[in-house]
Amino acid sequence: MTDPRAFIAALVVSIACTAAPLRAQAAEALELQVRAAFLFNLARFVNWPPDKVPNTSSTITICVAGDAEFAATVRETIHGKSVGAHGLTLQVPANSSDLARCHIAYFGEDTGLKDMLTAVSGNHVLTVHSAPAAQPAGVVRLYLEERRIRFEVNTGAAGREQLQLSSKLLSLAQLVNL
Amino acid sequence: MFTRNRFLRQFSNQPIRRKLTLLMALSSSVGLILSGIALISYAWSTARNTAIRDVQSVSQISANSTSAALVFGDVIAARELLSALRSKPEVDSACLYAEDGDASLLFAEYVQNGVEPCPPTAAAVGIHEHLRGLSLVREVEQNGDRIGWLQVQVNLQPLTHSLLVQVGITIAILAASFAVSLGIAWLMQPALAGPILDLANVARRISESGDYSLRARRLGADEVGRLGDDFNSMLDQIAVRDRDIETARDALSRQVSEKTAANKELLEALDRLKQTQAQLVQSERLASLGGLVAGVAHEINTPVGVGVTAASTLQDRALDLEQAYKTDTLRRSDLERFVEVARESSNIILRNLQRAADLIQSFKQVAVDQSSGERRRFDLRNYIDEVLLSLAPRTKKTGHRIVVDCPPDLEVDSYPGALAQVLTNFVSNSLLHAFPDGHNGELRISAQRSGDWIDLHYSDNGTGIPPDDLKRIYDPFFTTKRGSGGSGLGLHIVYNLVQQILGGTIEVASEIGAGTRFTVRFPAHLKSKS
Numbered sequence: 185m186t187d188p189r190a191f192i193a194a195l196v197v198s199i200a201c202t203a204a205p206l207r208a209q210a211a212e213a214l215e216l217q218v219r220a221a222f223l224f225n226l227a228r229f230v231n232w233p234p235d236k237v238p239n240t241s242s243t244i245t246i247c248v249a250g251d252a253e254f255a256a257t258v259r260e261t262i263h264g265k266s267v268g269a270h271g272l273t274l275q276v277p278a279n280s281s282d283l284a285r286c287h288i289a290y291f292g293e294d295t296g297l298k299d300m301l302t303a304v305s306g307n308h309v310l311t312v313h314s315a316p317a318a319q320p321a322g323v324v325r326l327y328l329e330e331r332r333i334r335f336e337v338n339t340g341a342a343g344r345e346q347l348q349l350s351s352k353l354l355s356l357a358q359l360v361n362l
Numbered sequence: 363m364f365t366r367n368r369f370l371r372q373f374s375n376q377p378i379r380r381k382l383t384l385l386m387a388l389s390s391s392v393g394l395i396l397s398g399i400a401l402i403s404y405a406w407s408t409a410r411n412t413a414i415r416d417v418q419s420v421s422q423i424s425a426n427s428t429s430a431a432l433v434f435g436d437v438i439a440a441r442e443l444l445s446a447l448r449s450k451p452e453v454d455s456a457c458l459y460a461e462d463g464d465a466s467l468l469f470a471e472y473v474q475n476g477v478e479p480c481p482p483t484a485a486a487v488g489i490h491e492h493l494r495g496l497s498l499v500r501e502v503e504q505n506g507d508r509i510g511w512l513q514v515q516v517n518l519q520p521l522t523h524s525l526l527v528q529v530g531i532t533i534a535i536l537a538a539s540f541a542v543s544l545g546i547a548w549l550m551q552p553a554l555a556g557p558i559l560d561l562a563n564v565a566r567r568i569s570e571s572g573d574y575s576l577r578a579r580r581l582g583a584d585e586v587g588r589l590g591d592d593f594n595s596m597l598d599q600i601a602v603r604d605r606d607i608e609t610a611r612d613a614l615s616r617q618v619s620e621k622t623a624a625n626k627e628l629l630e631a632l633d634r635l636k637q638t639q640a641q642l643v644q645s646e647r648l649a650s651l652g653g654l655v656a657g658v659a660h661e662i663n664t665p666v667g668v669g670v671t672a673a674s675t676l677q678d679r680a681l682d683l684e685q686a687y688k689t690d691t692l693r694r695s696d697l698e699r700f701v702e703v704a705r706e707s708s709n710i711i712l713r714n715l716q717r718a719a720d721l722i723q724s725f726k727q728v729a730v731d732q733s734s735g736e737r738r739r740f741d742l743r744n745y746i747d748e749v750l751l752s753l754a755p756r757t758k759k760t761g762h763r764i765v766v767d768c769p770p771d772l773e774v775d776s777y778p779g780a781l782a783q784v785l786t787n788f789v790s791n792s793l794l795h796a797f798p799d800g801h802n803g804e805l806r807i808s809a810q811r812s813g814d815w816i817d818l819h820y821s822d823n824g825t826g827i828p829p830d831d832l833k834r835i836y837d838p839f840f841t842t843k844r845g846s847g848g849s850g851l852g853l854h855i856v857y858n859l860v861q862q863i864l865g866g867t868i869e870v871a872s873e874i875g876a877g878t879r880f881t882v883r884f885p886a887h888l889k890s891k892s
Binding site: 218222225228229266267268269270335350352353355356 | 426427429430431433434435436439504505506507
């Protein structure tokens with residue numbers, strides 16, 4: 185890995201290439217890692233309201249729902265890492281009250297996504313999903329474009345959840361307002 | 363140190379004109395050089411600091427704007443963000459590096475001005491200077507976490523170029539001002555060096571020609587002007603002194619010629635005096651010889667007279683006896699009386715002839731010694747007696763006692779004539795001066811040997827010599843009795859004889875009323891005259 189462009193190209197190529205099952209498996213794991221890193225990096229560019237993150241050292245909770253394998257990858261990724269003075273922790277939410285305590289919540293499944301997003305809204309949670317289309321209650325949507333992972337930000341949802349997303353983040357994202 | 367000394371020596375050998383010109387040009391140039399260096403250094407450091415501040419703020423902005431693109435791996439966005447630097451032409455390149463474990467990976471780059479592409483890994487954080495300019499490497503942070511590095515390289519060549527232009531302008535100004543100050547110095551130096559050179563010129567002309575009437579021109583009222591005034595007044599003093607010296611020299615040479623003439627006369631007079639003195643000494647010696655002869659004649663006269671009387675008595679008695687015998691009236695008693703008279707007469711005649719013979723013998727000795735000046739070996743005691751005997755005609759009738767205290771067999775090898783004359787003159791002086799009232803005094807001659815020397819003392823118990831006269835007794839022609847026969851040469855002759863003939867010394871001591879005492883010391887065996 186000498187060149188990040190080569191690395192990213194290889195990643196994109198391997199995601200698209202499914203001819204060999206073993207290589208497909210490895211490419212899948214790599215994609216999970218990239219998504220996990222995305223979740224972690226997202227935490228760097230978001231400011232939560234003070235009642236959600238009371239001080240500079242309070243722990244940021246990342247929740248992964250409906251995808252046990254991805255949850256494990258995220259745990260690995262954030263292990264021993266921090267955002268500024270904030271520690272990071274991973275939770276797999278069991279119910280809606282667990283979800284309400286999350287700072288970032290990733291929903292892997294499409295089924296019941298809209299309900300879950302609606303259930304968690306109003307709790308200042310940065311919701312991340314990968315549905316084919318933007319959701320009114322979802323803040324960030326991940327999607328593949330030209331073999332690269334891109335993301336879309338729903339500025340309306342972010343405003344409603346009182347999340348301040350960094351302009352630097354927004355400059356990289358596709359913006360919608362639902 | 364050596365170099366500095368040599369430089370100073372060379373500098374001090376330069377003409378004063380050149381020194382002044384050089385000093386003025388050098389001092390103005392040094393000021394310009396220093397201020398030029400200071401200004402250029404200040405400009406360089408200011409420009410460099412500004413450039414550093416610029417690159418710091420540029421890199422700060424770029425790092426901040428590209429952090430999201432970096433963490434989300436959006437190379438295109440990162441490149442676009444970096445390409446905003448095209449509005450900064452001094453930026454050569456910007457290189458964004460991602461973290462890869464402990465190492466760094468080139469993530470995105472922006473290159474302009476045709477410089478080389480970014481190196482594959484990031485350099486150490488900080489400012490790096492190179493020929494073209496400088497590069498700054500800083501960390502890219504988000505929430506205080508390091509997420510990568512950014513290297514921004516700026517081109518300082520325009521800055522360097524403008525600085526070089528400044529240096530060139532400074533050098534040009536320097537050269538121009540050097541030339542101008544040389545010109546000013548050249549124009550000004552006559553005012554400074556002129557009077558000094560003029561003064562030096564006058565001094566050299568004076569020392570070459572010896573003409574002290576030359577004067578330095580007065581070209582100003584500054585120190586050099588005062589120096590010129592002092593120089594001129596010094597020349598005045600020298601001129602006055604020269605005149606004085608001239609006058610004094612003339613007077614001196616006149617005096618010298620006068621003195622020389624006088625000296626010549628004096629020398630001639632001295633010569634004449636010496637000749638006269640020698641003649642007088644000679645005639646005195648002849649006179650003393652004459653006196654001796656007169657004394658001798660007188661002394662011999664007595665025994666010869668007695669002898670004549672006795673012989674004529676004897677002749678008368680013999681004629682009486684012959685008459686009586688022829689007339690046969692001769693009586694026995696007549697014959698007896700004649701025999702007695704004949705015996706007495708012959709006795710008297712014999713005794714007096716003997717005395718006359720003795721006298722003649724001793725006179726002959728003294729006279730021979732005095733006239734011949736012969737050196738010989740003699741018995742001092744006997745000789746003193748002989749001298750006294752020759753003086754007896756003059757001493758006997760005065761009634762003075764003459765005491766001789768001299769051991770017998772004191773043999774002396776010297777000039778007896780000189781000694782005789784010394785003693786004769788002592789005695790003559792005593793007789794002439796010491797006893798004016800005619801009372802009977804005592805003359806004492808004593809001699810003894812003291813090592814190789816003879817100490818001869820002569821003293822009388824007469825009136826003595828006054829201290830003022832005592833200092834002059836050896837002077838020729840000094841006498842207190844010129845009217846009554848003193849020549850003033852007696853003690854002068856004594857002094858010369860003791861010193862020159864006997865090789866000795868003479869001292870005198872005298873006390874008024876107690877007498878005079880001479881002490882003569884001379885070698886018992888005179889060394890041969892050289």
